[in-house]
Each structure stands twice: as C-alpha cells, then as structure tokens.
Amino acid sequence: MGWVRTLRVQSSVTFIEVNDGSCLSNMQCVMDLEAEGYDQVETGLVTTGASIWVQGTVVKSQGSKQKVELKVIKIVAVGKSDPSYPIQKKRVSREFLRTKAHLRPRTNTFGAVARVRNALAYATHKFFQENGFVWVSSPIITASDCEGAGEQFCVTTLIPGSQEAANSPVDGIPKTKDGLIDWSQDFFGKPAFLTVSGQLNAETYATALSDVYTFGPTFRAENSNTSRHLAEFWMIEPELAFADLNDDMACATAYLQYVVRHVLENCKEDMEFFNTWIEKGIIDRLSDVAEKDFVQLTYTDAIELLLKAKKKFEFPLEWGCDLQSEHERYITEEVFGGCPVIIRDYPKDIKAFYMRQNDDGKTVAAMDLLVPRVGELTGGSQREERLEYLEDRLDELKLNKQSFWWYLDLRRYGSVPHAGFGLGFERLVQFATGIENIRDAIPFPRVPGSAEF
C-alpha cells in the first residue's frame, strides 16, 4: 500500500514506483498486462499521487537501480489523484513546497528530513533515559515574571476565540478605570506568556531528582525573517545536579556524539540521499563529530586566536564582545579543521544572570558548543548556586528579586552545584541533514507573517 511516485508505460509493461513513506526507496511494481493470472484494473486511476493497493511477488529485479521488484498480480486504486496534484515528477523549489506544507512530506527530501528528525528525537530520549535522566515537561504558558523582558508572545482570553477574533473591536477588551488592560479578567488573572525556556523550571526538578531533561516547544516573538530563526521551535534542556561545568561539557559532548552516531547507523539511506543531493560530504562531517575529541578552549584564548587571525572579519572584536557566527565558524572550520569546539568562561556581562561567577570576578562558567557549518549548536553553564551571589547579580541587573522567589528557594534549601545546557532541536536537524533553511527542518514552521496549516 502506498502512493504512486512515478509511472512509466512501455508497450505491454507498466512500471509503477510506489512509496509508503517508511523509507526513501520506492518499490518498483511491474505490471505485465499480458501475464497470466493478472487481474485487470482501471489503470487510468493509477496516476502520480494516487494511493494504491498492490499484491504481487517479490522477484529479483531486471533493472540495475533496485535489487528486487514486485511482479504485480493484483492492483487496486484506493484513492485517485486529481490532475492538479502540485507535486509532479519535475523538481519543485523548497520555497514552493513551503506553501504546500501538507503535501511536502511526500517528496524525497521532506520524507527523509521527517525520518531523520524522528530518529534524532528518539535518540535524544534514548540517550537521556539510558543515563538515568528523568524527562520533565516544563510549562508552556507562564505568568511567572522571571523570564525577563524577552520577546514573548502574550497568551490571553481577553480576545475571543477564533471565529470572532477577526471582527473584535478594541473597545471590547476589558479595561480598568485608568484605561489599562484589566488583567484580573483574563484567564490566569494576570498577564501570561509563551515560555522562552524551560530551564528555570527544570532546575526545580534537578534539585529533587538529580538529572532531568526537558524536550518541548519554546517561543520567540522576534521579528527575524532569516533562515536560522523560528518563532516556535523545540528545545532540549538537560539539567544535572551535583555537577559543574566540566560535567556539563562532558554531557553535551556525549549527547551530540550519541545522536549523530544513531542517525549514521539507523538512517543510512536517508543520509546517503543528503550526502548526494543536499550537502556533499555531510556523512564525513558527521562521522568526524561522532569520533573526534572535541577541542576545548577558554573565551579569552579564543579572542587571542581571533585577534591573531590573518582573516578579515566583518565584525571586529575585542575581549568582552560576543562572538559572531563568522568568528565561530572560523574557529571550528579553519583553526581546528572541522572539529567541534567548546568555548568556556565567557565574560559575565554578555551572559545570563543565572550563570555561575568564576573566581576572577570577570567571567562566568558558561560554555558554547560550536560545530562546523552551523556555528553555535548548544549553550550551557554551571548555575549560580550561591544565594548571595545570585541575589547580588539580580540587583546589579535591576531584576525584581520578588519574582524569583521560587528560583531563589532552590538556593535556600539544600542548594547544590548544578549545570545544564540548551539545544535548539531544529538547529540539530539542520546540522544532521544539511538542510539550509530552518523552515524546512520542522513540519509546520511559524515565522513572522505566517502560521498557516
């Protein structure tokens, strides 16, 4: 059972390529109209895109492209395909296919991406489960103030459900006597938002169950129309208790090597396809990642390296600047010849409030894992477990300590050294498939101006 990819009629023999999505290869079905015992079918219904049910005998193929083929005994047209079927044999652009996101998984490329994405997700669960981590679902909607002033989506019922929203007057929104939005009438009784990270919540479970991980959707209301940004993406965030930055780096390394190996071993045919059609050499690149030791260096050493570089960068830099993609790629691709690199101990001023301050007073125990071609794949840190340091840092950044009451509680009651990292799952899919645009690494991308399907 499957869908007709192509059809080739040769005098009395018809070749039908059928695919059911379970793998890249089609099954070549050979229909010999003159063969004995062949059950007649209305062949006009068997066109590209149609679904069919075929019965036959698997035989050695006479062609060179496949080892076996199906000698058809009986064929049933299950669902015909209207001639307007937009995915005909000739190649169609990825831009066009984004407008057909409901049909694009029927193409070789998107079928392969879906299978590799699936393999990466399962490998993620397998890795953490086999290592004793507990999966924790961090909340998606949050009214907690401590996610900061990021670019968040507001979640509300002050505007009515889908049918009526389009014609809702602004005046219909409840207001206080001062003309402000009356949040007391909203579903959660106060402003609520889509989460930008599950880390702070994961920390509460790590400081109870030791090692945990999240794997769920996160959101950015950033108006970035690039090939690297999505408004909705999946994130993996492990959090390790009784762990420092070295443990964190070791975990990120082991994780990445595990999932890459899993894909190389379990998605051979799809990876060959990517290697041929999407990114030449991707299999070698991934094999290197799976086998080589990752390079480690400090941010300070990285800056020194970059300042000495003969290459001219678009963004000049000095100690204290954040590294740009061009710098990261230079380091992994040119300095260390395609080897993943972990840079650690970043200046505290360019990193988040919760990162643990190093003894030098200038840097924090942060790390970024850089890979060739993609640049930063994950970022992590040891968390500040010392109450006084954390409170001072919140004050310095003028963040409201009250909002962080529960996060600070973790430091009041049995605080432990702990560390974790975050990994954008679609970046990982890009990294493992060579797919250039992140919109092609997720089934239904959400970007500024579009949340179709």
Add this chain to the structure above:
Amino acid sequence: MGWVRTLRVQSSVTFIEVNDGSCLSNMQCVMDLEAEGYDQVETGLVTTGASIWVQGTVVKSQGSKQKVELKVIKIVAVGKSDPSYPIQKKRVSREFLRTKAHLRPRTNTFGAVARVRNALAYATHKFFQENGFVWVSSPIITASDCEGAGEQFCVTTLIPGSQEAANSPVDGIPKTKDGLIDWSQDFFGKPAFLTVSGQLNAETYATALSDVYTFGPTFRAENSNTSRHLAEFWMIEPELAFADLNDDMACATAYLQYVVRHVLENCKEDMEFFNTWIEKGIIDRLSDVAEKDFVQLTYTDAIELLLKAKKKFEFPLEWGCDLQSEHERYITEEVFGGCPVIIRDYPKDIKAFYMRQNDDGKTVAAMDLLVPRVGELTGGSQREERLEYLEDRLDELKLNKQSFWWYLDLRRYGSVPHAGFGLGFERLVQFATGIENIRDAIPFPRVPGSAEF
C-alpha cells in the same frame, strides 16, 4: 550525594536518610561519631532539606527496613537548609504542596509521580518507534481556522512583553478605522491561537509516511475548575494510514497494554508505594488491563445495557445522548467487572465532523476506550476519507470549507482510509498512579487563575 529527608540522633549514632530522587528509597547513612577514621563534620548543617555528600561503606543493615545501609566515613554539608524549609517530616496536604510546586518533587509522592510519568512517556515513544511510527511535531501556534470555535487561547504581540503588559492601556492596541483590532499588525498578520489538537496536522504526515504520532502540549481555555481539567496538557495522537476503525482499536489496546506493562515492570517500587498509600489495589487493576482482552460493544448496545440497568443514574439517557462519566464507569466497573471497554459507532450528531460516516447514515466510525475509575481514557475514529462526504458534512455543520483547503487536499490527492486516536497524557498518569487530582499529575499545572512558576 543527595538531600536529607530525615535525621535521627541516638546518643553517639546518627541516622541520616538521604535521597537523590533516582528512586523512592532513601539510603540510610549511619554516622558513628566514635568510630575510628570518622572525619568530623559540622553536623549542625545537616538538617532536613540540606544537601550532603557522603562517603562510606555499604554494609548489611542492622535495621529491618532496608537491606543495606551506608557506614559513613566522611560527610560534607553541600548546601544548608534554612529552618523555614516547608517540607518537614510531618505530612503536608497536596493542596499546600501545589503552592510549593518547585519543592514538591522532593516528597515521596511527587518523586514517584515524576518517575512514573517519565516511564509512561518513554514507553510511549518506545511503543510507537518499535512499531514503525514516526514522531511528528504538530504546531503549537496556529492561525488556521479549521480548529473551530473551541475555547482557544489567543497568541499575540499586539500587547507588549511581560514587563510592560501589566501597565498597558487598551488604547495602545492597534485598531482599524472601524475600531476593530488591527490584526495585520500582529506577529502572524492574523489572529493566532494555541492548538487544541494536532490531529489534522498529523493526518498530513500519515498520508505521506503511513504511521505517525504526535506527543506534545495542547490547550483548552475552558473555565473548568475541576480535578479532571487542565488548561495546558500533553496529548498523544497516533494516526495510521491504510487503517480502519478495527486497526485503530487494536492499536489503542496494544498501546495501553504496552505502557501499563512497562510501568509495572520498571517502576515496581513506586507502584508499591501507590498501592499502599494512594490507591489500594492499583497494581491488580493495572495487571488486569495489561492482560485481559478488552470488551468491545457498539454504542447502541451500550445504551440498551444502560436502559436495562437497575442502577439509577443522575443523567437519564436515550439513544443519541453522549455518555456521562457515571454511565461509562457503570459499564466498565459493574457490567464488565473492571475490564477496559471500547464503545464504537457513536451517533454522528455528537461527534466531530471528520469522523467517517457508517453505512447506516446515523452513526460514525468512532470509538472511546473506557477504563475503570477514570472513565474515558482515549477517543478515536476512522477519518472520513471520501471528499464528497466530508464536504457535505462541513456544509451541514456550516463550517467554512475554504479554511479546510489543505485538509480537503488530502482527500483530493491519493486519499486513503486512515484512523487515529487521542490520549490525554495526564489522564494516563492519573490512571497509572491513582493520583486523584490532575493538577498533581503534571509538574506545573495551568488552571483558571493560576500559571505560577
């Protein structure tokens, strides 16, 4: 390494119960202050809730409660616990613990729930992966109109991010010259909502990859303050291509038996805990589910059964009514003695538009899986794969066909019989643990008036 659960001082010997969350049992650490080689520690820091690092020798326990204990050589206080620590030895109510959702995983009950929840999630992935299903991430934000007029949360950037939202004037929301909300200025250019189900999206992948499943958060902006409803919950939605209602029922049965068996085999200690403290007999109940054949009957037969029942129901019923929880529980618990029951072929008027119409013209190929104590655990159906039937049904229900263009496309191009079901993951956690309130089956529950943490 772990957290001190309790502390018992007896003359020269101190017993410390330490737990690291990896299992229910504590490690009993015996600190003999007079023993040779014992490294002095400031024991004042070792109090309930504190984190410690202990080194010692595992020896046969002299007590009867545990087989082994740790003879302490060295102990280090890692993080002290403020005396205000709210989870002391004496029992605290679940209501109180909901206000301490960041600390409650440190209790026996919530630690066990977290581990069983994790086991159920992993078993879910294992079951589907081992059976060739591909995990598909259905979108969370959707501007697609075809989710209907459900009770949806609106997702918008017309209201500014968290810091400013509280003091935003209603007048600050962009409006058209007619005073309507100007959606063209919103992030997605039109009203967008949180998904209520990934099914329609999953169907697009099932009709390309054959068998798929989703496992992700879904939302209901329902103002239900009950022990069975959450505004944010996780849902599992498998979708099978080239499958009918019988295949769907077989899949739901195999899935449920698999995950229940997985938990019974892999969470023995936690299940004993639930059996003793939360729901007496739960292990027997689950063992029955894992082993017994499920009963199948039609809705029409179920109604007949209920009409004949000697029991008096709060909600009287007749053919055409939806079954209430009391009816469902009567059937599974009293008629079929604790065996799960699948009821199929419901009246079309009480079921969703996409369910396949049966030949009688009155019923659809829907099924509900009922289990003792919880009632409906999953609901599913064969989907209407015939374009004309589906279009007629949309017309009948006065739904806008245009919005369903891509869903209808699946019936235009190689339509196939397909079927699936949906399962609320937190209901499954309740079913497997005996936990009564669904707010205790998820780490951070979202309900009307509360999205804390």
